[in-house]
Amino acid sequence: MIDGDTAAEPGGQEGARPRIGVSSCLLGEPVRYNGGHCRHRFLTDGLGPYVEWVPVCPEDEIGLGVPRETLHLERAGAGGEAAPRVVGAKSGADRTDRLAAVADAHRADLDSLDGYVLKNKSPSCGLFGLPVFSDGKRVDGKGRGAFARRLVELHPELPAEEEGRLSDAGLRDHFVERVFAHARLRELFAPGWRPRDLVAFHARHKLQLMAHSPDAYRALGRVTAGAGRGDPARVEAEYRGGFRRALALKTTPGRHVNTLQHAFGMVSGLLDDARRHDMLASIEAYRAGEVPLTVPAALIRHHCAAEGVAWAAEQTYLAPFPAGLGLRNSLVRG
Structure with a gap:
């Protein structure tokens, strides 16, 4: 620990x-x-x-x-509808409850x-x-x-x-992303949170939510907009539930490309032709499965930092977990 x-x-x-x-x-x-x-x-x-x-x-x-x-798991009842019981392999003692x-x-x-x-x-x-047994024979594998x-x-x-x-790189990356997002959500809703805290949180997670579910991002935006007028407990419950369900949805290479292009559009006007070309080329290379997601994400962060674009440093999508974990490095195709 x-x-x-x-x-x-x-x-x-x-x-x-x-x-x-x-x-x-x-x-x-x-x-x-x-x-x-x-x-x-x-x-x-x-x-x-x-x-x-x-x-x-x-x-x-x-x-x-x-x-x-x-x-081992033992099927309970003839119909198999009840959850299997956990019993001792030799003694048959039921440990389930x-x-x-x-x-x-x-x-x-x-x-x-x-x-x-x-x-x-x-x-x-x-x-x-897990295998499920009945009378010494395996009868199910679920x-x-x-x-x-x-x-x-x-x-x-x-x-x-x-x-x-x-x-599995995809499952691992998704799990770790969700864990760190849940931790930030827990920190947000510590006792004494204010509507402006929720507004800032939602803004920081804009791209990350869009990558998982644009519809959820918009729905949570409506919850955020009404936070100052609604009952705090209700607002918290609605936002918590919607945020968690959105992050539970697996994103896709295509969604990542759309999100990266959205981020690019927010900074492209500040860049010269060479840097715009580099950013677009890195996004297309990711789409083609030639580079991992870390490459275009890092390039966007780099150019935004060089231009003093503050929003990029705050976007959790571009850094959803510590870089030292070495995740988001697998090649995928859109």
Whole structure:
């Protein structure tokens, strides 16, 4: 865990340090059923310096001990409609309700989290594709761990991923982007926030919201415009929900190109022909899958800084997370 309340971002931005729940074994804690761990280097060495971890091991927390009996998902009932139960592979002891209750026990922490990373293939923490058994035979491959299921029920808009899926560059970039955006949103709505704070926040996130959903950007703009006249609690709830849902939508190379072109249009009049050509060429190279998103984004930031264009330094789209994470570097085609 890294102490401190803020984390520096590129371009001089300061933001709240994200608080991320995590399966304890992924940080190297020896709490696996066999006494081992599954230390994930991107989490500990890459993301770790920029976030505050909130580790939880549901199986250890309910007192199963280390080492312990392995668990698996067992289909409950003939129809298969009920959620599978988590049972001991040898004893058949049902651990489902106690594992799910761990999420409720941590509800105070969950309310202040900006994301969660769970151990894949775990009957307590797995989010996707767990095998489900009945009478010793595999009957389904779409199970979800008991703790993970309850976690998602309690916080359906919380960014949550399995560590195995973080090897996919697109999923990893999207998850980290959402986590840092949620942290900034949490910081915005600290007690005593003012309508002008929301106006400034919305302006900073203009391009980022447009890249995910232009419709959501416009809808949130209407919420922002009425913030000074509406009930603060209602305004906060509407903006929180709309912002989180917008960032949950996956963007596309085409949306990125449109957003980059919008940013270019806001500064092109200040540039000479050579620099305009460079910026447009970098956007087209990104569209063609020849360079990663970091190239046109960095070029826009560079030229805006040279011309003293203040808005670029504030746009979260151009620096959604610390540059030291080395993300947004995969090649894609629009």
